[in-house]
Amino acid sequence: MKLSLIVAVAVLALAHGSFAQDATDLQKIGQYFEEMKNKMTQDLTEFMRSQDLTSQAQSLQTQLEPLASQVQEQLKTVAASVEEQIKPMAASVQAQIQPMVTEFQKQTKPKPLLRPPSIMT
Known part of the structure; x- marks a missing residue:
């Protein structure tokens, strides 16, 4: 059991x-x-x-692409305007500086060396 x-x-x-x-x-x-x-x-x-x-x-x-092309066109317009304004100033500055550059070049141009007198024997 x-x-x-x-x-x-x-x-x-x-x-x-x-x-x-x-x-x-x-x-x-x-x-x-x-x-x-x-x-x-x-x-x-x-x-x-x-x-x-x-x-x-x-x-x-899709939304920004048209805006980007508008901004690009505006930048082209601004760049052209700035270029038109700067060209006359650049020409004026160049005209003022050119004589100084020419004078500087003349002064820095190498001068011929003096030869010692030849001695005849």
Whole structure:
């Protein structure tokens, strides 16, 4: 009787341990699926945000292209105007400086070396 009681307790303990292991495995599987769901949600959210940013960037580029060409045309006009104003001033400055440059070049031009008088023997 004692032996059958011990065997019955051992069988119950093994069965209970087996069910406990199954419950732990079941919890791990449930946790794995929960993590997978969270990861997929996060990846999908990031993907949607990046798609939204891409479309916003394209929209912004479409809006700014005409503005950029307008600014470029205005800069060309301003550059031409500045050039027209600077050309006469540059010519005037060059006319004033040219005589000084010519004089400087004359002064810095190498002079011929004097030869010593030749001695006739």
